[in-house]
Amino acid sequence: MKKFLILCALGVLCNSPAFSADTFIMDPEYTIPSFEVGHLGFTTQRGRFDKAEGKVVLDIPAKKGSVEFVVHTKSLDMGSKAWTVHVRSEGLFDVEKFPTMSFKSDNLIFEDDKVVAAEGQFTLLGITKPLKITVNRFNCATNAIVNKFMCSGDITATIKRSEYGMVKYIPTVSDEIQINVPVESYRQ
Amino acid sequence: MKIKKSRLNLWQAAGKLFSFLVAVLFFCNPVFSAEKFVFDEVHSIPQFEFSHLGVTTQTGRFDVAKGVIYIDFAARKGSVYYEIDASSLNMGYGTETPESAGYRLFNVSTFPTIKFKSGKLVFNSKNEITAAVGKLTLLGVSKPLTVTVSNFQCGLNPLTKRKTCACDVRATLMRTDFGMIQYIPGISDLIIINVPVEAYKN
Numbered sequence: 419m420k421k422f423l424i425l426c427a428l429g430v431l432c433n434s435p436a437f438s439a440d441t442f443i444m445d446p447e448y449t450i451p452s453f454e455v456g457h458l459g460f461t462t463q464r465g466r467f468d469k470a471e472g473k474v475v476l477d478i479p480a481k482k483g484s485v486e487f488v489v490h491t492k493s494l495d496m497g498s499k500a501w502t503v504h505v506r507s508e509g510l511f512d513v514e515k516f517p518t519m520s521f522k523s524d525n526l527i528f529e530d531d532k533v534v535a536a537e538g539q540f541t542l543l544g545i546t547k548p549l550k551i552t553v554n555r556f557n558c559a560t561n562a563i564v565n566k567f568m569c570s571g572d573i574t575a576t577i578k579r580s581e582y583g584m585v586k587y588i589p590t591v592s593d594e595i596q597i598n599v600p601v602e603s604y605r606q
Numbered sequence: 607m608k609i610k611k612s613r614l615n616l617w618q619a620a621g622k623l624f625s626f627l628v629a630v631l632f633f634c635n636p637v638f639s640a641e642k643f644v645f646d647e648v649h650s651i652p653q654f655e656f657s658h659l660g661v662t663t664q665t666g667r668f669d670v671a672k673g674v675i676y677i678d679f680a681a682r683k684g685s686v687y688y689e690i691d692a693s694s695l696n697m698g699y700g701t702e703t704p705e706s707a708g709y710r711l712f713n714v715s716t717f718p719t720i721k722f723k724s725g726k727l728v729f730n731s732k733n734e735i736t737a738a739v740g741k742l743t744l745l746g747v748s749k750p751l752t753v754t755v756s757n758f759q760c761g762l763n764p765l766t767k768r769k770t771c772a773c774d775v776r777a778t779l780m781r782t783d784f785g786m787i788q789y790i791p792g793i794s795d796l797i798i799i800n801v802p803v804e805a806y807k808n
C-alpha cells in the first residue's frame with residue numbers, strides 16, 4: 419500500500435489511464451461510417467466509407483475515456499460508380515488532397531456507466547472544428563461467438579459541411595449532413 | 607341462311623370482343639390515363655438496416671435496382687413496379703462471393719431478383735402519395751407489404767430540368783416471413799428498408 423501511495427504521489431499509478439483503462443480496437447467490418455444528405459430538396463441520399471479504423475480508451479469506473487477515429491476517404495462508395503467518382507472529386511471530398519478525415523475526443527460523457535456522448539474535434543478537408551457526437555445503444559458485454567469483450571454503440575452526429583469549406587452545390591445538395599457510425603470494438 | 611346466321615354471330619362476337627377490349631384498355635390500362643415515371647437508378651438505391659448481435663445498427667445496400675411508377679393524379683390512382691438485382695448486394699466489406707454470408711442469406715444464385723409491386727397507391731388531401739399497398743417477393747416468397755412514402759413531391763429537377771416525382775420510401779419487415787431464417791438472432795429478424803426515389807417522367 420505504501421508503495422502504491424508513493425507511486426500515486428508520483429502520478430504513475432492512480433491517475434494514469436494506461437493503468438486503469440482498457441483499450442478497445444474497432445472492428446472494421448462492423449464500424450462502417452455512412453452519411454445522409456438531402457438531394458435537390460427531393461430525397462435523402464446515402465453514402466458510405468468502407469474503410470475506417472479507430473481506438474477507444476475506456477475507464478468506466480472513473481467515467482473517463484478517449485476516442486480516435488480515422489476514415490479513409492478514398493473508400494467512399496455511393497452505390498453508383500459515376501456518382502462515387504463525382505463525390506470523391508475536388509470541391510466535394512477531394513480525396514486525393516485529403517485522404518483522411520478524423521474525429522478525436524478525450525472528453526467522453528457518461529450517464530451512470532454508459533457513454534452517451536463525446537465532445538471532440540472533427541477534421542474534414544484539413545479543417546478542424548469542435549464536434550459533439552451522440553452515442554446511442556452503448557453496451558459492453560462479451561461477444562460469445564468470438565469470446566471477446568466488446569463495447570459497442572451507434573454514433574450519430576450532424577455537421578454543416580460549409581463550415582469545413584465544402585460549399586459546392588449548396589443548397590441543391592444540402593449543407594447539413596447526418597453522420598451514422600455503428601461501432602463494435604474489442605478489448606485488447 | 608345457316609351460313610349467314612353464323613357469319614352474323616361471328617360479327618356479333620367480334621363486336622363484343624372489341625367493346626370488351628376497349629373497356630379493358632379504358633378502365634385497366636394505366637398507360638391511357640396515367641403518367642409514367644421511370645426511376646433514376648443512380649438516385650434510387652435501396653438500403654436496409656438490421657441489428658447486429660443485438661448491439662449495433664448495421665446497413666447494407668443493393669447497388670442495382672430499377673423501377674417504374676404510373677400515376678393518375680386526377681383519378682388518385684397508380685401503380686409501382688420495383689426490381690432489385692440481388693447480386694448487387696454491397697455490405698461495404700468487399701466483393702460478395704457465393705460463399706459470403708450475404709449471398710447465402712439472399713440465396714442470390716436461386717433468387718436473382720427481389721420485387722415489389724403495388725396497384726394501390728394511397729393519396730392524401732394534397733394529392734401526395736403517402737403509401738403503397740403491395741406485395742414484396744423475396745426468396746421467391748410473395749407477401750403483402752405496405753411501404754410508407756414521405757416527402758412526396760413532383761417538380762422540375764433543377765439539374766436536368768426534367769419533370770421528376772420524388773420521395774423517400776420506408777418499410778419494415780420480418781425476414782422470417784419470407785423464409786430467411788439463417789443467423790437469427792445475431793442478425794435481427796426485423797429489417798428496415800429505405801429507398802430514396804427520384805423518377806423522371808417518361
